Amino acid sequence: MALNFKIEKKIPNALGRAGVIKTSHGEIHTPAFTVVGTxxxxxxLTPEMLKSLGAETVLAxxxxxxxxxxxxxxxxxxxxxxxxxxxxPTLTDSGxxxxxxxxxxxxxxxxxxxxxxxxxxxxSEARTLLKGAQGESLPSFPPAKIDNNGVTFRSPRDGSExxxxxxxxxxxxxxxxxxxxxxxxxxxxxxxxxxxxxxxxERTHAWAKRSLEEHKRLNLKKPRVVIKDAQGxxxxxxxxxxxxxxxxxxxxLRELSAKTxxxxxxxGFGIGGSFxxxxxxxxxxxxxxxxxxxxxxxxxxxxxxEDIFSAVEMGVDTFDCVAPTREARNGALWTKAGRIxxxxxxxxxxxxxxxxxxACYTCLNFSRAYLAHLFRAKEILANTLASIHNLYFIVNxxxxxxxxxxxxxxxxxxxxxxx
RNA sequence: GCGUCGGUGGCGGAGUGGUCAAUCGCAACAGACUGUAAAUCUGUCGCCCUCUGGGCUCCGAAGGUUCGAAUCCUUCCCGACGCA
Numbered sequence: 001m002a003l004n005f006k007i008e009k010k011i012p013n014a015l016g017r018a019g020v021i022k023t024s025h026g027e028i029h030t031p032a033f034t035v036v037g038t039x040x041x042x043x044x045l046t047p048e049m050l051k052s053l054g055a056e057t058v059l060a061x062x063x064x065x066x067x068x069x070x071x072x073x074x075x076x077x078x079x080x081x082x083x084x085x086x087x088x089p090t091l092t093d094s095g096x097x098x099x100x101x102x103x104x105x106x107x108x109x110x111x112x113x114x115x116x117x118x119x120x121x122x123x124s125e126a127r128t129l130l131k132g133a134q135g136e137s138l139p140s141f142p143p144a145k146i147d148n149n150g151v152t153f154r155s156p157r158d159g160s161e162x163x164x165x166x167x168x169x170x171x172x173x174x175x176x177x178x179x180x181x182x183x184x185x186x187x188x189x190x191x192x193x194x195x196x197x198x199x200x201x202e203r204t205h206a207w208a209k210r211s212l213e214e215h216k217r218l219n220l221k222k223p224r225v226v227i228k229d230a231q232g233x234x235x236x237x238x239x240x241x242x243x244x245x246x247x248x249x250x251x252x253l254r255e256l257s258a259k260t261x262x263x264x265x266x267x268g269f270g271i272g273g274s275f276x277x278x279x280x281x282x283x284x285x286x287x288x289x290x291x292x293x294x295x296x297x298x299x300x301x302x303x304x305x306e307d308i309f310s311a312v313e314m315g316v317d318t319f320d321c322v323a324p325t326r327e328a329r330n331g332a333l334w335t336k337a338g339r340i341x342x343x344x345x346x347x348x349x350x351x352x353x354x355x356x357x358x359a360c361y362t363c364l365n366f367s368r369a370y371l372a373h374l375f376r377a378k379e380i381l382a383n384t385l386a387s388i389h390n391l392y393f394i395v396n397x398x399x400x401x402x403x404x405x406x407x408x409x410x411x412x413x414x415x416x417x418x419x
Numbered sequence: 420g421c422g423u424c425g426g427u428g429g430c431g432g433a434g435u436g437g438u439c440a441a442u443c444g445c446a447a448c449a450g451a452c453u454g455u456a457a458a459u460c461u462g463u464c465g466c467c468c469u470c471u472g473g474g475c476u477c478c479g480a481a482g483g484u485u486c487g488a489a490u491c492c493u494u495c496c497c498g499a500c501g502c503a
Contacts, residue, residue, distance in 0.1 A: 038455050059454070097454045106456090113453050156456035187454075244454090272454065280453095300454035307453075322455045329458050330451085345448070375458095376446095383458055 002240035002267040003180070004233055005296045005317075011410045015288045015315030018405040021296050023089040023179040024237045025081055028056050030296065031312045031405075033303070033398040034091060034320035035391060039064045040074065040084040043325055044383035045391075047086045053360060053392040054399060058086050059320045062172050063095035063164070067155055071175035079177025090178040091320070094169045094211070096244065096272065097301065099144055099151050100187035106143035112274045112301055114190045146186060148203055166210040174218050174239065180298075182270050183211035185244040187300075190274035197248035204246045205260050212264055215241045240267035242298060245287050249279050258290035268296040271316070281310035288315035303394060305334075309414045312401055324394045328386035331375050334393045336417070342386070347372040360392035361385075 004022040011017065021028040035042050035050060037058040042050055050058070060080050065071065077083035081090045104110065141154040150165035169184035185204045188197055219238055229235045243266035247253030261269060269291050275283055284299060291297060296317045302308070303321020311319060324334065331343040335355040340347070342354070353363035354371065362371070362385040374382035397417075404413035 034454095036455070043455085044458075061455075064455080091454095093454045095454095098456090100454090102456075109461095111453075182454080185454095270454075275453090277453095298454085303453055319454090321453050322457090323453045326455065326457065326459080327452060330460090331458095332452075341450080343449090378458075380458070 001234045002238050003296075004237075005268070005294065007294070009406050009408075011313060011405055012408070014313050014410075015285065016313045016405065016410065017315065017317070018402045019296070019317060021089075021317070022233060022237070023240070024235070025087060025089045025179055026056070028089055028318065029399070029402060030317035031308075031398050031402050032056055032318050033308070033395045034059045034298075034318050035395070036320050036322045036325060037084065037086070038322075039068065040080050042387070042391075043329065044380070044387045047084065049361075049384070049388055050086070050391070051088070053388055054395045055088070055391060057089045057091060057318070058084075059091040059093060060084075060176070060178065061093050061095070061097075062169055062176065063093075063098045063153070065092075065176055066095070066162075066172050067157065071172045075175040075177065081178070089180070091180040091298075092173050092176050092178040092182070093300070094173065094182040094184040094244075095151075095164050096169075096182070096185035097187050098153065099146060099185075100189065100274070102153055102156070103144035103146060103151070104189045104192070110189050110191060112187075112190075113280075114274065114276050146200075146203075148206070150184075151186075166207040167214040170211050170214040170241075171218065174215075178239065179237070180240045180242060180268070181215075182300075183208045183241065183243045183266070185246060185270075185272055187272050188246065188248055188274065190249060190276055192248060194248075194250060194253075197246075197250060197253055201246050201248075201253050201257055204244065205257070208243045208261055208264060208266075212241060212243065212266065215239075242266055242268040242270045242296075244270040244272045244300070245291070246273045247283075247287075248273055249276050249283060251283075251286050254283055254286045255290060258287040262291045266295070268298065270298045270300050272300045280307050281314050284311050284314040284316060291315075305394070305397065306418045308394075308398060309401065309418050312398075312405075313410070313414070321394075324390035325387050328390040329383045331382075331386065333371075333386060334390045342368060342371050343375050354389050355393075358389070358393070360389050362389040362392075 005019060007017045007019040009018045019030045021030060034057040035055045038061040040060050042058060065074055074080055074083050141159040145152045150163055152161060152163045154161055166184040173181040184207050186200045188200045225236050227235045243261040243264055245257045245261050247257040271284060271287055288297060297315060299311045299316040299319040301321055302311055302319045303323045308319065331341055332339050333342050333354050347368040350368040352368055354368055355363055366385055371382060371385060401413065404410045
């Protein structure tokens with residue numbers, strides 16, 4: 001058994017639910033925000049800080065750990081969790097996102113989320129985006145190349161060539177040893193044409209099948225340990241494999257993908273790809289209406305407050321996002337009223353906490369003026385204190401969403417937050 | 420006192436007759452960031468305006484040479500170093 005998922009309560013007249021995922025390394029109370037720790041570290045934070053701010057899970061990245069320190073070392077170190085001294089559940093992304101970020105998006109201003117709303121503007125906007133913001137400053141090595149069998153990448157560190165196939169990604173993820181791993185997929189740009197999305201989707205589906213087969217093959221080689229707890233549930237689980245749904249912003253492709261991936265023997269599902277900002281909830285809804293209800297769903301790389309509310313409502317159980325940590329390191333602090341840039345002049349002599357009433361370590365002990373000082377002085381503690389605040393903010397917001405579902409007041413809670 | 424070198428926008432520092440409102444770095448002022456090539460990137464940064472353009476002032480000060488000066492000359496002021 002790879003994991004146990006129990007739905008505790010559903011949002012009336014919606015797809016959303018609150019539940020519990022059981023893994024070998026503890027429970028994930030869903031909906032839950034998964035903290036991103038790409039290289040087996042959540043930048044600027046110790047695992048103890050993560051735990052005390054309320055995080056339950058960490059997601060690391062296959063691609064990055066493959067390059068450094070290498071899967072063998074992580075395996076020898078006891079797997080990602082033990083290696084980084086994080087005792088809770090762990091996830092690894094398959095490297096599929098790097099197909100996008102080092103491929104189509106490479107050296108360009110294409111991001112996972114496009115801001116446009118009117119679809120008519122899409123094509124012209126896409127052309128602008130694809131030209132790239134940097135213009136002349138070309139990347140120092142060629143972008144990733146995709147073929148039906150896999151992807152050829154360049155190491156951003158030394159330019160050396162490497163290749164991932166679905167089998168290789170799964171093999172690495174087995175060595176990394178996270179509780180939940182993902183099928184190797186192709187994350188496409190939201191600006192890609194329908195024809196390309198369709199072609200990429202066929203590839204992602206073929207790769208899903210191959211990922212699953214490789215996962216099963218590798219599992220057969222492992223010793224079976226069955227230890228049951230008081231309720232008869234296993235207390236040691238094998239790694240869970242989540243299949244990834246793609247399809248860009250097209251309803252027929254998303255639905256086709258949900259049917260195809262949903263019918264495969266995965267332990268749960270990831271919803272991937274890039275979106276148009278306003279379409280996220282709709283696209284997630286198309287997919288989750290089709291995916292088997294009893295299995296957990298992870299929305300990959302989504303983490304803005306309004307996106308989380310709509311994703312939860314549309315039936316997403318977990319999500320991860322670099323935004324809270326990356327933005328923290330860049331001085332953008334999250335508050336209920338929106339984001340503040342702590343580097344702005346107005347905070348230099350503001351001795352109030354980042355957010356009044358916030359119970360995080362940073363807000364309980366430090367002022368905006370102090371954080372402004374640390375950021376201006378480029379002191380490393382700035383990254384730590386800011387990351388603690390942003391992660392506390394988002395992790396606990398999602399916990400409150402969960403509680404609201406359990407208390408049957410999700411919509412009320414959502415309306416109090418999202419205008 | 421004499422001599423040498425030097426005084427450029429908040430700071431450092433290019434430029435040494437026209438393409439200079441003046442390279443660049445820092446600081447400053449804003450913005451961006453959604454499965455992390457990210458403690459990163461972008462824009463603004465003399466003043467004013469009807470601001471994908473136009474006007475004004477400007478390179479220690481004053482005067483001069485020149486069609487044209489931050490760049491050449493004169494005097495003065497200031498600084499560093501050397502000699503007395």
